[in-house]
Amino acid sequence: MDVPAGGKVYVTSVKGTGAIRGRIMAMGLVPGTAVEVVRRAPLGDPLELMVKGYNLSLRATEAGLVTVSFAPPTSGDVPDKAAGGKVHER
Amino acid sequence: MNGDERQHPVRVALCGNPNVGKSSLFNALTGSRQHVGNWPGVTVERKSGHRFYRDRRIEFVDLPGTYSLIAAAKDEEVATQYIIEESPDVVVQVVDSSNLERNLYLTMQLMEFGKPMVLAMNMSDITEERGDSLDMDAVTRFLGAPAVRTVASEGKGLEELLDAILEVVTKPPADRRIGYGELETTINELRAMIERDSEISSKLPSRWMATRLIENDSYVKGKLVGRQIWKDIEPYLSKLDRDNGEMELADNRYGVIDEVVALSCKRCKSKRSVSDKMDRVLVNQHLGIPIFLIMLWGAFELTFSAATPFMDLIDAGFAELGGWLADSVQPEWLASLLADGIIGGVGSVLIFLPNIIVMFLILGMLEDSGYLARVAFLMDRLMNRIGLQGKSAIPLMMGFGCNIPAIMSTRSIEDRKDRLITIMSTPFMSCSARLPVYILFAGAFFSHMAGTIIFIMYLIGMIVAIVTAKLLRTLVFKGEPSAFIMELPPYRLPTLWSVGVHTWDRAFMYLKKAGTIILFGVMAIWALASLPYGVEYGGEESWIAAIGKVIEPLVEPLGFDWRIAVALLFGFVAKEIVVGGLMTLYGAGESEDALTDALKADSSLNRVNAFGLMTFSLLYMPCVATAGVIWGETRSWKWTLFSIGYGIALAYLIALLIWQVGGPLFA
Amino acid sequence: MKENDRSLMAFGAVLAVVYTMFGAVEVLAGLGLSGSWLETLRVQGSIMDGFVLLVIGAVFVFGLKAEKGEGDGFVLMGITLGTLFLAIYLALLGANLLSLLIFGSEHVEGWTLIDGIRPGLYLGLVAVVGGLAWRSRLSLARLSRAGA
Secondary structure, eight states: OOTTTEEEEEEEEOOHHHHHHHHHHHTTTTTOOOOEEEETTTSSSEEEETTTTTEEEEOOOHHHTEEESSSOOTTTTHHHHHHHHOEEEE | OOOHHHOOEEEEEEEEOOTTTTTHHHHHHHHOOOEEEEOOTOOOOEEEEEETTTTTTEEEEOOOSOOOOSSSSSHHHHHHHIIIIIIEEEEEEEEEEHHHHHHHHHHHHHHHTOOEEEEEOOOOOHHHHOEEEEEEHHHHHHTTTTEEEEBBTTTHHHHHHHHHHHHHHHHHOEEEEEEOOGHHHHHHHHHHHHTTTTHHHHOHHHHHHHHHHHHOOHHHHHHHTEEEEEHHHHHHHHSSSSHHHHHHHHHHHHHHHHHHHHHHHTTOOOOOOOHHHHHHHTTTTTTHHHHHHHHHHHHHHHHITTTTHHHHHHHHHHHHHHHHHHHHHHHHHHIIHHHHHHHHHHHHHTTTTHHHHHHHHHHHHHHHHHHHHHHHHHHHHHHHHHTGGGGGHHHHTTTTOOHHHHGGGGOOOOOOHHHHHHHHGGGSSOOOGGHHHHHHHHHHHHGGGGHHHHHHHHHHHHHHHHHHHHHHHIIISSOOOOOOEEEOOOOOOOHHHHHHHHHHHHHHHHHHHHHHHHHHHEEEEHHHHTTTTTTOTTTTTTTHHHHHHHHHHHHHTTOOHHHHHHHHHHHHBGGGGGGHHHHHHOOOOHHHHHHHHHHHHOOOHHHHHHHEEEHHHHHSSBBBBHHHHHHHHHHHHHHHHHHHHHHHHHHHHHHHIIIIIHHHOOO | OOOOOOHHHHHHHHHHHHHHHHHHHHHHHHHOOOOOOHHHTTTTOHHHHHHHHHHHHHHHHHHHHHHHTTHHHHHHHHHHHHHHHHHHHHHHHHHHHHHHHOOOOOTTTTGGGGGOHHHHHHHHHHHHHHHHHHHTTTOOOOEOOOOO
């Protein structure tokens, strides 16, 4: 999806398989996360994104695996995550 | 604590994301008591060291920096393997406190190992400066692992860290579990299956194995394949929607991370204003690449010109030493051994030391400042076209100075294929040692066109490098090029100390590798040139000339005679000795001008085979030391020999073409 | 959006003009332009040197053309680059000087101290002056130390 430089979007899902996908998610691109497109490199590729407080460089092909939307995640999503992410002592 | 426990060293594994100052912390903790080795199968170095604190000996192992422990590449597997198999007493994660959210992802995974943990919240000077405040106690309570503020570059927080390490060794790890919501049923089902194998579940935590299986981790899979339980587990896994499972896992981890951050971090808004402002210029649409070009030029000018007086000094020093030895040592053969052999050998390595040191200094500063990441970012598109990636640009460019540190710097490329292709292509970037050969022959045979001819050499080198990369990518390493997922760290001011330490490390490594190989090579040549006894050094009667004459028929189609063959043999060891060797062979040892005249006078040499010779010098193995470093970085005889063979073959073919086609046309 | 610092921008404008001019001169000298005034200005006639000056000049120019509030950053970066190259040229000068002192003038083919001076050097000095004048903006403390 074409996001202009300076645009801010939110991750809805991450496609792809295996190592690349795992890496993309480990770098913070998971559903619900806010991503800002900072710029494209002078030669067109890769993209510079700001995600979870730091700058990430990603090629357009990999970025294509991440589906995004301009709409922030609905509040309905948040409780699900919070319910899941509980840390408790055994 | 009884006396026995006091004897046991405490073994600590140091891990964390790249760019968090882990090496600085490691250096600060272990100082000079370090040892650099190798992980099996991986080219990342294994650093271990120790320190005495409060009567205990604490041993540290520096694990490769990773963003996640799921074995996507060797680096991650090595880390997992170490923690599981060598079972350190404590795992210390170095966290970039100014970048908490992403760093904690690794923390979540580490917690699942169930080992005592300590978090070194590094870079805390930045966070404090930004006005953010991290509540260490809250983090400690939430995660069940002591969180200690550190600023490794200034050596702050070390004692608190060591205290925390000693504290957790004696206590059992706080058992924290991350709840995975909907995935829990699956996890528990997998656990049940795993626990049927009592042997493996006594060794490895079953819950951890279950989550890893969902994530398709190769390490855990490897442990279970072939066991009884795998017969049940495998079909179960294949029916799982693993993509979704992975996402759930990541999702939940970040959920926990959000909680930790919310609890402990006040005012944690990311402010990268200074770095962003700088990037607006340095990665600018129009200015970015020109600025990179001038930085590159500046780096080269410095390495070539600034190091010159020191190189000349060393050269002169060795010449003096050689001369003194020749005069005062008897018998003559001993003097020759010492002067031509040993001094010559050691000299040809040391003479490049200032060059290497300056290059490593500059590289270290660019790396520590964060600019190199920008270079990779700028160059990626171009590199991708030829089958490489952004990070390959740096070694390739460094190759113009010296191939050895260039190949060593390929360590920063994580993907094995990318790294290998880069290593195979770099030797064709014409290094500074080849320049004297060009200058000699271009000057002798092309007079005012000399500059252009030399430029053409460089061009040929670059073209061959590009073609090699493309060929390797399409023929040998088929399949998708690796993904380019790289962090662009904020700009930092390189500390003199950290740059100094890195430079020293690398320079030392160069000395070791290049030094030993060149020394042996030069000794071998000396022996061949001095025997049989009493013969003129490198003269027609010597063994090396005999070898040259044997090779002569091979190089005849290239238009070379035995002298050139011998010079090429010299060049195989190190290009630096080619010109000197030619001086001996032509009996024109007084000066380069004398040699130039001698070359011009030689009727068998003309423009065409001179051009062929220069091209041959360009393409075949830069020097034995390069082969040594290639072996060091690839740890594979196959590839090292391939590189040597490919270079020679290419050199031969092209020189052949030049002579056979060009000879009749131009000679 | 803060306003650009007026005096800083003026300084930037001056440097924009000066760097670009000298850059152009160097390049032209490399391509064959000649004249005694080149000697006085110590123009080396090196196209690369000219390119360096042109690029730094371009940074300043971009600063002038930038949107409100952005210009400062460009000028400051320009000053930084100018200073960086001043350091580089000084190092080269120092190396030649060292050669001279150690080996004597034959070794360096009659090079004298004057030969080491070039536009990039004295323009760089101007940049440094600017850097000192606005050093609060260039606070290095804003950057953390690597390997913290």
